[in-house]
Amino acid sequence: MLFSLDKKDIALTLRILKRDPLALVGLIIAVAFCGTAIAVLLFGNSLAPYDPTAINFRIAFQPPSFQHPFGTDDLGRDVLSRVIVATPVDAEIAFAIIGISSIFGMVFGSVSGFLGGYVDDVFMRITDLFLAFPSLVLAIAVAVALGPGVNNVIQANLVVWWPVYARLARAGALSLNETQYVEAGRIAGLSKRAILLKHIIPNDISPILVYGTLDLGNAILYASVLSYLGLGAQPPQPEWGRMVFDGQTYLTGAWWVSILPGLVILIVALGFNLLGDALRDVFDPRYRK
Amino acid sequence: MGRFVVKRALFTAAVLFGVALVTFIIFRVAIPDPARVWAGPRASQQTLDALTVRYHLSGPVYLQFYYYLLGLLQGDWGVSPISGQPIFQSIVQYFPATLELTTAALILTLILGVPLGVIAATHRNKPADHTARVISLTGVASPPFLLALVLQFAFVFYLRMVPDSGGRISIFVKPPSQITGFLTIDSLLAGNWPAFLSALQHLVLPAFALAFLTLGLMSRLVRASMLEALVSDYVRTAKAKGLRRAVVVYKHALRNALAQPVTALAISVAYLLGGSVVVENIFSWPGIGRYAAQAALNFDFPAIMGTTIVFAVCVVVMNLVADILLCVIDPRIRLR
Amino acid sequence: MPEPILSIEDLTVTFETLEGKYRALNGINLQVKPLEIVGLVGESGCGKSSLALAVVGLLPVPPAKILRGSILFKGDNLLNCTDVDIEKVRGTGISMIFQEPLTSLNPLLTVGDQINEAITVRLERENSDHNRATVRAGSIEWLRKVGIPDPERALYRYPHELSGGMRQRIMIAMALAESPKLMIADEPTSALDVTTQAQILKLTRKLVEEVKASVLFISHDLAVVAQIADRVAVMYTGMIVEEGSAVEVFVNPLHPYTQALLASYPRRQSINEPLTVIPGHVPSLTRIPSGCPFHPRCSYAKEECKTERPNLREVSGHKVACVLY
Numbered sequence: 001m002l003f004s005l006d007k008k009d010i011a012l013t014l015r016i017l018k019r020d021p022l023a024l025v026g027l028i029i030a031v032a033f034c035g036t037a038i039a040v041l042l043f044g045n046s047l048a049p050y051d052p053t054a055i056n057f058r059i060a061f062q063p064p065s066f067q068h069p070f071g072t073d074d075l076g077r078d079v080l081s082r083v084i085v086a087t088p089v090d091a092e093i094a095f096a097i098i099g100i101s102s103i104f105g106m107v108f109g110s111v112s113g114f115l116g117g118y119v120d121d122v123f124m125r126i127t128d129l130f131l132a133f134p135s136l137v138l139a140i141a142v143a144v145a146l147g148p149g150v151n152n153v154i155q156a157n158l159v160v161w162w163p164v165y166a167r168l169a170r171a172g173a174l175s176l177n178e179t180q181y182v183e184a185g186r187i188a189g190l191s192k193r194a195i196l197l198k199h200i201i202p203n204d205i206s207p208i209l210v211y212g213t214l215d216l217g218n219a220i221l222y223a224s225v226l227s228y229l230g231l232g233a234q235p236p237q238p239e240w241g242r243m244v245f246d247g248q249t250y251l252t253g254a255w256w257v258s259i260l261p262g263l264v265i266l267i268v269a270l271g272f273n274l275l276g277d278a279l280r281d282v283f284d285p286r287y288r289k
Numbered sequence: 290m291g292r293f294v295v296k297r298a299l300f301t302a303a304v305l306f307g308v309a310l311v312t313f314i315i316f317r318v319a320i321p322d323p324a325r326v327w328a329g330p331r332a333s334q335q336t337l338d339a340l341t342v343r344y345h346l347s348g349p350v351y352l353q354f355y356y357y358l359l360g361l362l363q364g365d366w367g368v369s370p371i372s373g374q375p376i377f378q379s380i381v382q383y384f385p386a387t388l389e390l391t392t393a394a395l396i397l398t399l400i401l402g403v404p405l406g407v408i409a410a411t412h413r414n415k416p417a418d419h420t421a422r423v424i425s426l427t428g429v430a431s432p433p434f435l436l437a438l439v440l441q442f443a444f445v446f447y448l449r450m451v452p453d454s455g456g457r458i459s460i461f462v463k464p465p466s467q468i469t470g471f472l473t474i475d476s477l478l479a480g481n482w483p484a485f486l487s488a489l490q491h492l493v494l495p496a497f498a499l500a501f502l503t504l505g506l507m508s509r510l511v512r513a514s515m516l517e518a519l520v521s522d523y524v525r526t527a528k529a530k531g532l533r534r535a536v537v538v539y540k541h542a543l544r545n546a547l548a549q550p551v552t553a554l555a556i557s558v559a560y561l562l563g564g565s566v567v568v569e570n571i572f573s574w575p576g577i578g579r580y581a582a583q584a585a586l587n588f589d590f591p592a593i594m595g596t597t598i599v600f601a602v603c604v605v606v607m608n609l610v611a612d613i614l615l616c617v618i619d620p621r622i623r624l625r
Numbered sequence: 626m627p628e629p630i631l632s633i634e635d636l637t638v639t640f641e642t643l644e645g646k647y648r649a650l651n652g653i654n655l656q657v658k659p660l661e662i663v664g665l666v667g668e669s670g671c672g673k674s675s676l677a678l679a680v681v682g683l684l685p686v687p688p689a690k691i692l693r694g695s696i697l698f699k700g701d702n703l704l705n706c707t708d709v710d711i712e713k714v715r716g717t718g719i720s721m722i723f724q725e726p727l728t729s730l731n732p733l734l735t736v737g738d739q740i741n742e743a744i745t746v747r748l749e750r751e752n753s754d755h756n757r758a759t760v761r762a763g764s765i766e767w768l769r770k771v772g773i774p775d776p777e778r779a780l781y782r783y784p785h786e787l788s789g790g791m792r793q794r795i796m797i798a799m800a801l802a803e804s805p806k807l808m809i810a811d812e813p814t815s816a817l818d819v820t821t822q823a824q825i826l827k828l829t830r831k832l833v834e835e836v837k838a839s840v841l842f843i844s845h846d847l848a849v850v851a852q853i854a855d856r857v858a859v860m861y862t863g864m865i866v867e868e869g870s871a872v873e874v875f876v877n878p879l880h881p882y883t884q885a886l887l888a889s890y891p892r893r894q895s896i897n898e899p900l901t902v903i904p905g906h907v908p909s910l911t912r913i914p915s916g917c918p919f920h921p922r923c924s925y926a927k928e929e930c931k932t933e934r935p936n937l938r939e940v941s942g943h944k945v946a947c948v949l950y
Contacts, residue, residue, distance in 0.1 A: 125307075128304070129304065129307040129308070129311060130311070132304050132307070132308055132601055132604060132605050132608075133308070133311075133597065133600070133601045133604065134558075134559035134560070134562045134563045134600050134601065134603075134604050135559070135563065136560075136563030136564075136566070137562060137563055137566065137581065137596065137597050137600045137601075138597060138601075140566065140581070140585050140593065140597075141315065141593045141594055141596075141597040142315060143585075144584070144585055144588055144589075144590050144593045145315060145316075145318070145590055147588070148588075217430055221430070221432050224432050225432060225433060225434070225566075225567060228432075228434055228567065229566075229567075229582060229585040229586055230585065230586045230588075231585065241432070241434075244432075244434055244435075244438070245434075248438065248571070251438060251441065251442055251446070252442075252446050255438075255442050258438060259435070259438055259439060259442070262432055262434060262435035262438065263435065265432045265435070266427070266430055266431050266432065266435055269430035269431075269432070270426060270427065270430040273426055273429060273430050274426065520685075521728070522723065522725065522728040522729045523728065523729055523730055523731040523732070525683060525723070525729070526721075526723065526729045526730065526731075526796075526799075527731070527742075528683060528715065529681060529683065529715055529716070529720065529721040529723075530715065530716045530720070530742060530743050530746060530799060530800075530803070531712060531713065531714075531715035531716025531717060531718075531720075531746050531750075531803065532716075532742060532746065533712065534708075534712070536742075540734075541731055541734075544731075544733055544734075545731070545732070545733055618733070619732075619733060620732070620733065620783045620785075621732055621783070621785050
């Protein structure tokens with residue numbers, strides 16, 4: 001259960017990938033997504049086949065073809081290029097959301113579960129409260145309150161995302177409380193903080209890692225919906241959700257402008273879901289026997 | 290069981306109070322100077338002063354919260370600076386449409402999601418199971434606007450099977466008088482056949498677009514529950530008694546497997562409401578979702594807060610309903 | 626001599642797990658005659674439950690695999706039957722009760738509902754007319770027979786509302802209400818306290834005689850088996866090592882394992898006397914010793930025991946699988 005990959009884990013992972021080809025597909029998609037994001041961050045717009053900002057009304061509304069696999073939009077810009085260049089925005093948002101909220105949630109939940117008693121009750125009531133809101137709606141509300149911009153989107157989502165990780169971490173801490181590692185630590189007279197840092201938190205990591213991978217897909221979905229509604233990245237920075245919204249008006253005549261970026265969102269989210277599913281099988285104790 | 294309901298109801302009230310508190314905090318953090326925001330940038334000092342008195346904005350924080358709570362309960366939710374309309378009234382006006390759409394989506398989730406899950410479980414690891422898995426995974430990973438747009442394009446523009454006009458009913462059809470607020474039910478009650486057909490036609494696509502996400506979740510849950518039930522000891526006993534396979538699967542396994550998915554319905558409502566913001570906007574469905582989408586697009590903060598509160602209340606109420614349902618289904622819980 | 630109701634010949638079953646393949650049953654030969662109660666004794670993990678499940682076709686077949694052998698019930702080989710045919714045998718031909726009645730009863734259905742099901746199966750297969758009233762009457766009658774107080778009210782109870790002993794009585798009622806020719810009882814008393822155990826055993830004996838059914842009674846508890854069985858078979862790591870009438874096996878045990886088992890049973894002895902223990906421990910089924918599986922723990926072990934697996938031989942009235950005979 002400790003976060004350490006040994007030969008048995010790798011063998012098990014390979015067996016699962018072999019048995020379930022979809023997991024491999026998920027891995028490929030996830031890697032492609034991250035790879036593209038990093039590549040664009042490093043090499044800029046030159047990575048795309050065409051200049052994503054180049055306006056050329058003469059080739060506007062071209063359907064998908066060999067030269068323009070995703071067609072062109074209302075301003076004659078190559079849609080595929082814009083999709084590629086927009087990759088790091090969602091990647092940044094998704095990883096930031098999951099990364100920060102999982103760390104915060106994990107600390108919050110671990111402490112709460114470990115300490116137990118009154119503290120635990122209060123902490124959990126707070127978590128429950130946040131879970132009472134439909135998360136997408138709350139994220140939208142906070143984003144509207146904060147105003148447009150990528151950082152505000154991240155912050156708005158943090159509010160909504162941390163409770164689940166807190167609960168996961170708390171569940172882990174509660175069960176770990178009963179184990180012998182922690183008992184031994186207590187008997188040895190380790191301070192509470194030491195036990196937390198050395199035993200509780202490292203053991204909590206695996207379920208959070210699994211869930212976080214699955215969640216990356218959801219984070220991308222939320223980010224895209226928020227930017228669809230005009231929050232988040234502002235023009236001229238291309239962003240998948242935003243492209244869907246802008247292209248909506250031309251749905252009848254040029255469906256590719258809005259539907260294809262939407263499809264890309266689906267594929268990336270799907271990839272992380274598949275990967276997360278496979279990871280869950282790897283870490284599932286029932287398979288480890 | 291009565292005591293259980295009362296206890297849960299009290300708990301629900303506490304949660305609702307908490308919801309009001311959280312929204313109040315967000316409000317205050319987001320808008321340090323509400324009077325100016327509500328009055329608009331060109332308001333006179335007089336208007337500002339009047340607003341400050343009206344909404345008790347100059348008092349200490351706890352007093353402000355008290356009046357905020359009071360306002361919430363009395364239906365005074367402020368006015369939208371963009372539309373100029375009082376927020377509470379707008380929400381009340383748009384509520385039935387969203388209720389109808391969400392109910393339709395829930396029904397679709399049940400009648401499509403449950404059988405899909407049962408089939409996946411009884412044909413484990415065979416093609417049917419894999420197909421079900423792909424469908425549900427796609428549903429879970431779809432951004433809410435994608436299917437809505439695809440459906441709209443396919444059925445409205447391309448195939449021309451559904452009328453183009455957005456909204457809930459064709460403008461050429463006389464709508465029935467309002468009884469429940471559900472156009473479908475109202476037109477049935479009035480015997481107004483053309484209205485019923487038109488309303489149904491307009492309802493199908495957005496309901497399906499909404500349900501696609503929760504359908505996938507429900508089928509995965511049912512599948513997992515069924516798989517567990519199918520290897521349980523009581524199913525083994527049922528088989529040992531010589532009962533027919535159909536009886537074992539439906540009377541024994543499925544009944545027990547449905548306990549969890551029922552709770553999932555409450556979570557489903559949360560997703561449906563979130564999705565409605567986008568779906569209603571695309572289909573021009575005059576509900577709270579569309580109201581929220583317009584509010585977001587226009588950075589209309591008071592309006593979006595109003596819709597958040599309404600949605601939160603719906604989710605909390607649905608949680609209570611799910612708990613009571615679970616109590617009804619599982620006799621073991623009643624004793625607690 | 627009457628034809629046996631159940632005749633298991635050379636039944637060999639393997640299980641495939643992540644850790645490897647192992648033999649749960651290794652060449653089992655066992656017979657149950659009409660109106661006979663056969664006790665199957667062995668420690669946990671020796672394969673008794675697998676044998677029980679294999680007979681009624683309830684072994685989970687992907688991990689389990691029936692390598693060879695036959696299970697003859699009233700002359701028909703159950704292993705050659707289709708799923709539909711086996712379904713017809715279950716309940717009215719062979720019925721089964723399990724160890725843990727709480728999980729073996731459906732928690733969401735009333736007791737009455739579940740017994741009604743059993744009675745309905747029997748009436749349907751007999752092609753008798755039946756309606757809700759007759760079925761309900763049958764259920765009440767059976768609840769009375771197994772000693773449930775206030776049967777009319779009990780029909781509407783849920784399993785979790787009753788005690789362990791009452792739940793097991795209901796399981797027995799469900800099993801015998803179908804008038805089976807053979808009832809397999811898989812550790813039915815292991816989850817009960819001693820007093821309830823005795824009551825259940827007495828009840829079972831009485832009802833089984835009434836219904837004219839044979840019983841295959843499986844238990845790890847020698848004392849329980851001694852109280853109820855006519856014949857006894859002793860099982861060790863998937864094999865039967867001794868078989869004979871109950872009196873023979875308990876008074877004159879031949880196989881070293883049986884002897885050790887009986888000796889280790891706590892008797893009225895003084896506090897200072899240590900309890901006799903069989904040295905070593907039961908081998909995991911994935912690592913069964915070669916030859917005679919008991920040889921590492923046997924005080925009579927010879928060289929040949931390590932390589933030769935002895936078959937069941939007839940010796941002075943009962944059968945033993947040991948080179949000593």
